[in-house]
Amino acid sequence: MKGLSRRTVLALAGSGIGLALGGGRIFAAQQVVEVARSPSCNCCGAWIDHMRAEGFTVRDRLVEDLDPLKTALGVPASVQSCHTAVIDGYVIEGHVPAREIRRLLAERPSTIGLAVPGMPVGSPGMETGGTPDAYDVLIFGAEGARSFARY
Numbered sequence: 001m002k003g004l005s006r007r008t009v010l011a012l013a014g015s016g017i018g019l020a021l022g023g024g025r026i027f028a029a030q031q032v033v034e035v036a037r038s039p040s041c042n043c044c045g046a047w048i049d050h051m052r053a054e055g056f057t058v059r060d061r062l063v064e065d066l067d068p069l070k071t072a073l074g075v076p077a078s079v080q081s082c083h084t085a086v087i088d089g090y091v092i093e094g095h096v097p098a099r100e101i102r103r104l105l106a107e108r109p110s111t112i113g114l115a116v117p118g119m120p121v122g123s124p125g126m127e128t129g130g131t132p133d134a135y136d137v138l139i140f141g142a143e144g145a146r147s148f149a150r151y
Contacts, residue, residue: 031056033092033101036063037083044083047095047125054098056087079115079140090114093140095123100137100149111141114148123151 033051037044039062048058063069070084073091081094088105091113104114115138116123122132132151139148 031087033058033085033087034061035059035083035085036061036066036069038063038066041082043095043119043125045125046127047083050124051098051101056098056101074112074141075115076140076145079117079138079145081115081117082119093117095119095125096137097124097149097151103149104139109139111139111143113140114138115140115145 033056035044035048035058037048037060045060048060051058066084070080070093073084073086075084075091075093079093083094085092087101090104090111092101093113093115095116096114100114116135117138118135119126120133120135121128121130123135135151136147137149137151138145
């Protein structure tokens with residue numbers, strides 16, 4: 001992933017997402033997930049619990065308006081969800097399973113990140129006890145979005 005623009009850095013700083021600069025690249029500390037979410041969203045908290053149970057350190061930031069952050073990070077409207085996270089230079093949008101985040105970090109593709117658009121029932125943080133929805137984890141970037149995993 002290429003370095004983020006000055007505008008993106010300012011948007012991240014304004015959201016409370018703490019990032020570090022290194023070698024011309026911006027990245028969150030490895031295995032630390034920086035999450036920005038609405039204060040009123042309970043499912044985001046459940047996703048954070050999933051990530052912590054999977055061994056990730058999570059820094060939780062409450063943000064009233066996530067739109068400027070999503071725009072600055074390059075998250076297309078078609079893949080947006082209720083929370084946005086950054087880990088090791090990648091954007092994680094929505095209820096992405098920890099397993100797929102680990103795969104992303106291991107494979108290190110040149111892309112913006114992963115997304116689970118919307119809030120599908122049965123995805124991490126959306127376990128409601130009902131019949132789980134089928135959903136795709138999408139990989140997205142300059143090349144568009146395509147399936148990375150299917151659940």
